[in-house]
Amino acid sequence: MSAEPHPTLPPVRLPSDAELARDALAAPLFARAVRLARWAGPDTRVGVGGELAAVQLPEAAAVLGLDPADEEGPVLASQAWRVAVDTGLVDVTEPDDGGDRGDGGDGVGGAEEESGTAVPGEDLALVTGGAPGDVLDLWLAALDTVLADVAVPDLDDLVDALDAGGEIDFDRLDWNPGREADFLDGVLANLYLLSVSEHGASDGPVPLPVLAASMVVPEDMRDPTDAVLEQVSDAMMRLDDQFRQLEPIGLVEFRPVDEALMAEADDEELAAGSVAGAVDDEDVSRYGMVRLTPLGLYGIRARMLEAGVAAPAVGELADKGADALLDAVSGYPEGAAQAEIEQWLAGREVPVAVAELLAAARGADEGGPLRRLRCQQALAPAGPEAEPAVRAVLDDPELGGLARVWLAERGVADVPAPDGAMVFWLTVDTIAAQLAADGDTEELPLLMQSLTAHHAGFFDQVWRVEHPATVSVLEAMGRMHPDRKAAKEARKAAFKARSRRA
Template identity: 85%
Template sequence: MSAEPHPTLPPVRLPSDAELARDALGAPLFARAVRLARWAGPHTRVEIGGELAAAQLPEAAAVLGLDPADEEGPVLASQAWRVAVDTGLVDVADPGDGDEDGDEESGTAVPGEDLALVTGGTPGEVLDLWLAALDTVLADAAVPDLDDLVDALDAGGEIDFDRLDWNPGREADFLDGVLANLYLLTASGRGAADGPIPLPVLAASMVVPEDMGEPTDAVLEQVSDAMMRLDDQFRQLEPIGLVEFRPVDEALMAEADDEEFAAAGSAGAPGAGAGSGGVDDEDVSRYGLVRLTPLGMYGIRARLLEAGVTAPAVGELADKGADALLDAVAGYPEGAAQAEIEQWLAGRELQGAVAELLAAARGSDEGGPLRRLRCQQALAPAGPEAEQAVRAVLDDAELGGLARVWLSERGVADVPAPDEAMVFWLTVDTIAAQLAADGETEELPLLMRSLTEHHTGFFDQVWRVDHPATTYVLETMGRMHPDRKAAKEARKAAFKARSRRA
């Protein structure tokens, strides 16, 4: 599985393994597989490949509380049986595998050793079983539906793959890509718990080139085709607990023509909003909505990690050192960084943890400013017990400004005033950190104004600051400072700083 071109993904917050295991056991398809595994015994007969014998499908459906007379009952029973076999919940002996006295027309099935893990295993072992079930369901979802397979049979009863236009590897890669994109949208905050992803958006993410402006009719037709493929696939993936899915409105499928589907698809094109192309939010919802469940996030993350993709989860740094923590959360969104820091601090002796964080925040490398910003964020909730560790760095050239800010915000007495050189250095460090964290945001000019307007002759002196980001910060201020005179002074100061470093 791949998430290219996003090899490093945003961190996600996942429930505990115990909570995820409960979700896995409650997933309808997995629960059915467990029930059939418990039902399996001497009476159970299987065909070649471990498939449940057709004559036993009605009984299996009844065991699951399904109507054997309903066409869907045996189909669901067959799917659940396949999951039970593939996950090791059931052990099968195919026809001909037994001894000479065995039944040559059918094989047998018995509960597998792994069935005991459902009730007696650790949460991790239960989740491993669920991941195996997920692999089976994903493989099934990448196969064309039965009608397409029947239409593609040649005169000899074999599947004509050229006529079917189905390549197993290509279909599996497509579904992997869709799920990776869905994971990315969710991890990036565009698929929050209260905001599922419209199916047109997800389809467009797989079809429409990122650098394309207005999608062509041919591209939009591909989006529409992708939407219908995804509608069928997500219907299959929902019972295993991977997603919550609102299918495409069947009435809409009967009413809409290709152009209307294309219009819905354009809502998901790069640069387009959910309601673009003449399609409002309510209309888009009729074309399908999908959301990864917490269990689904866990499952797709496990597959991404297996593929070598960096997909962090909040809490996995709790047993690491402060240097590893600050280096990692430097690239996290603010909320995820705060959550990771809080988990890291939990259970640690605060004064020692604060001293470790401050030590890790030092450094004149390019990542230093953002590490100090995250360190300041980590210290924000700390109480009086952290004061001694913070005071210890008041004379530190890189941390003295940060320490004074923290102490002053808590009304601590006798905090020494910073000298001018420290004020200027802290200003450069703060703006460099904000640029590293969020880029050139709309709020940054206001920060620049507030940091510079109280210092007469700021730009006459700041270019001398011995900070590796001085030139970069002054160049940015020359473009973004809201005061035109100050911006001009910043550009002059940037030239001096550049010359000085040269």
């Protein structure tokens, strides 16, 4: 999978390897490959590329419970055999003379063509006797085979591109293997991002036109032109065919484009409908819907990691220190951060874990406020056993306010009241953390209003606060505070703070 420079993706939540391995073994195409590997033996005949001899395809189809007389049966058997060979589930010995293995030994030209042989491969034992990771490695190899097949033009396109001599005219075909592979990688990467983003598709399916448009329509184009819509339509039809091929390996759940819809609409209408949001939920599904399965999320993440893309998974920080935890979850959406924190806390002694978190939350750097916000989030479920570690930082200028809030929320007695400097410092730190976490949200102005309403003469004093984010917080309040008078005071205070720093 090719990798474009990209910031760290949100973390994905994956089932255990054991659950994923069960899903892999249940994927129809992989299951067929395993069954054919068990069937392979001394009488199995293969050709130069390791493909199953044509005369054996009906038997292979029958082994898979498919109808040998149905055209689809031998095709599915041939595909499963290729997966078995490419993954090492089957070991093949190719014919020495490179003869045609498709004649079935009928003796064309008066002599029987030689065939190679096939037997179960050593890796077949891993299916039942290996660890879940071994099964997943075999499935990833199968996925690579399927993705390579999906990027190849379909048979109709190949036939149309034949020249007078029966050779494929690649110029007429307009097929570039690298370009096709990059397109499919980009589609799957976009689908992955929509799946893991907290405000994206989540567990829901993605309409096919939306996915196609994400690859075709320029980000700054508000109203796609007819030419662009035609490209979206072409991409939709391409993806419709590709996702049909990817579903049997367990990568996606896919609802194809409604054939009746394709007959009713021309290319422009087909692409414009859901891209423009002009159809209701029921109609959207007719344009095709796709979602990555948990196994699909695992597979695409594995390919991203191999390509050098930072694609974290919830739980992989469980054995790291508190500093690594807070640094990482500072860039996570809130829900994912909470899930990661919970896994980090599991199995740790609460007093020790709380002390580590508080120590890691310190710092006057730009990321400090958000680390402290995530620390506060981590401390929220802690019980009375955390109190000694929290009390230990009451006099800390950076953590004292956080500690008082935690103790007060639990109704702890004899909590010393904070002085004015600590109150203002905590206010700046809190707003700075929210700005870093969510940016300019609708809720933030209400938070600003609530914090400033409790302190008379707030803007007369806050500009003196020795916090690295004082200026940026006041500038944000000048933009966002819902009270116009307070916003004006915030801008004046920001000017004073900048002058003081200068």
